[in-house]
Amino acid sequence: MRNSEAIWDCVEAHAADLIGLSDRVWGTPETLYAEYRSCAEHNAMLRQKGFRVTENLAGIPTAVMGEAGTGGPIIAILGEYDALPGLSQVAGLAEPRELEAGGNGHGCGHNLLGSAALLAACALKDWLAATGTPGRVRYFGCPAEEGGAAKTFLVRDGAFDGVDAAITWHPNPVTRVDDPLSLANMRLDFTFTGRTSHAAMSPHLGRSALDAAELMSVGVNYLREHVPQDARLHYAYLDAGGSAPNVVQGRAKVRHLVRAMQLHDMLAIVERVKNVARGAALMTGTEVEIQVVSAVSNMLGNRVMETTMQAALEELGGVPFDAADRAYARAIQATLTREEIATPYKVIAMPPRFDEPLCDYVVPLYPHGEVLIGSTDVADVSWKVPLVQALVATHAIGSPGHSWQITAQGKSPAAHKGLVHAAKAMSRCAEKLLTTPGLLTEAQAEHRARLAATPYTCPLPAGITPPLQPRPAEI
Numbered sequence: 001m002r003n004s005e006a007i008w009d010c011v012e013a014h015a016a017d018l019i020g021l022s023d024r025v026w027g028t029p030e031t032l033y034a035e036y037r038s039c040a041e042h043n044a045m046l047r048q049k050g051f052r053v054t055e056n057l058a059g060i061p062t063a064v065m066g067e068a069g070t071g072g073p074i075i076a077i078l079g080e081y082d083a084l085p086g087l088s089q090v091a092g093l094a095e096p097r098e099l100e101a102g103g104n105g106h107g108c109g110h111n112l113l114g115s116a117a118l119l120a121a122c123a124l125k126d127w128l129a130a131t132g133t134p135g136r137v138r139y140f141g142c143p144a145e146e147g148g149a150a151k152t153f154l155v156r157d158g159a160f161d162g163v164d165a166a167i168t169w170h171p172n173p174v175t176r177v178d179d180p181l182s183l184a185n186m187r188l189d190f191t192f193t194g195r196t197s198h199a200a201m202s203p204h205l206g207r208s209a210l211d212a213a214e215l216m217s218v219g220v221n222y223l224r225e226h227v228p229q230d231a232r233l234h235y236a237y238l239d240a241g242g243s244a245p246n247v248v249q250g251r252a253k254v255r256h257l258v259r260a261m262q263l264h265d266m267l268a269i270v271e272r273v274k275n276v277a278r279g280a281a282l283m284t285g286t287e288v289e290i291q292v293v294s295a296v297s298n299m300l301g302n303r304v305m306e307t308t309m310q311a312a313l314e315e316l317g318g319v320p321f322d323a324a325d326r327a328y329a330r331a332i333q334a335t336l337t338r339e340e341i342a343t344p345y346k347v348i349a350m351p352p353r354f355d356e357p358l359c360d361y362v363v364p365l366y367p368h369g370e371v372l373i374g375s376t377d378v379a380d381v382s383w384k385v386p387l388v389q390a391l392v393a394t395h396a397i398g399s400p401g402h403s404w405q406i407t408a409q410g411k412s413p414a415a416h417k418g419l420v421h422a423a424k425a426m427s428r429c430a431e432k433l434l435t436t437p438g439l440l441t442e443a444q445a446e447h448r449a450r451l452a453a454t455p456y457t458c459p460l461p462a463g464i465t466p467p468l469q470p471r472p473a474e475i
């Protein structure tokens with residue numbers, strides 16, 4: 001028997017329990033530091049499986065950590081379980097239909113993400129005990145990936161201290177090792193305060209906060225031309241000052257999101273955006289208050305970790321989808337444009353296959369395709385320890401990232417197969433790090449060399465705390 005088969009047997013032994021966890025978390029979609037039910041489910045599963053549990057990790061009540069094993073290196077497996085607002089959807093359909101009007105939904109597949117990560121941790125726990133290998137596994141249940149950057153706070157507050165390497169994954173249209181590319185970002189709220197007045201009789205007495213917010217938008221839109229090409233500037237009005245046009249708006253609040261490929265570029269652009277806001281306030285005779293909401297870094301790669309994960313994925317092969325999985329995926333693809341279906345192929349530099357709705361192969365490492373990148377708080381962990389992220393096929397190729405289609409497919413047999421597959425890849429990668437002489441040391445040496453070239457600066461301003469939500473009375 002190969003080693004890989006032993007650890008994969010450990011995965012299979014817990015698979016049904018963790019698929020059940022994933023489906024339950026799918027059914028309680030919670031967002032942004034309100035993941036009390038989802039976290040409680042993960043906490044209960046960790047205890048049921050015999051982990052030593054730390055609740056309220058770094059003071060965040062919806063973060064949890066479970067540890068198993070003794071001595072040796074510590075491998076972290078990162079999970080998530082937060083959902084997205086407005087993506088409620090009935091499971092198993094191939095047409096949009098809300099399960100709850102205006103409700104949340106697992107439109108990024110984090111129900112699968114957390115459960116597969118915990119499944120990998122269960123397998124490693126058993127394997128460590130069965131083989132007597134010195135080493136520990138820590139499962140990190142991380143909340144608020146979508147818009148909350150919880151991992152940045154967890155890194156800042158020492159939750160990953162002592163960890164030797166970290167492994168994670170994300171549901172995806174195709175199976176591959178993620179390119180170590182993500183955009184650093186910062187969310188900031190700009191609150192303008194002016195003076196209300198009658199808009200017809202005494203406009204000269206008013207100072208419009210809405211004018212200030214709009215002038216800020218104009219300034220930021222002009223700024224776009226003069227920032228690095230990979231930078232992104234987005235904004236959304238949180239409060240336009242009311243609905244009465246005959247009142248000079250005395251307050252307005254707008255949230256800006258600044259992204260760039262490098263952390264230092266992002267921080268420099270943020271300072272320029274702040275100056276645009278100050279200029280808008282000066283022009284309108286209003287005051288502006290600036291509040292940072294969250295921030296993440298760009299991802300730091302690690303070739304040793306990426307090569308190790310690629311080897312684990314190649315041993316496994318593709319996710320074993322069947323004809324029924326393909327039939328449902330084909331029905332989902334019928335709701336997509338050809339451009340949407342072609343997009344994942346551009347990323348992996350392959351010609352699109354419109355006749356194949358699911359990925360049952362492993363993409364070669366570093367495909368050098370078109371770069372389409374977002375941001376993730378996993379990036380801040382990558383500056384703390386050597387980290388790799390696998391991407392495993394769980395849904396129809398072309399399903400948009402945050403969409404009803406992903407929510408709909410989140411409890412499908414194909415998604416369950418992807419979940420188990422991801423756990424096998426992660427646990428095998430961890431096993432290789434623990435048993436291949438010199439491998440972990442090599443990964444850590446690479447990490448140190450990269451940090452020596454570009455030191456890490458926590459992107460969060462001093463003193464900022466996560467926007468925690470109150471615990472519901474019934475939990």
Ligand SMILES: [Zn+2]
Nearest residue numbers: 108109110170
């Ligand atoms: Zn996600």
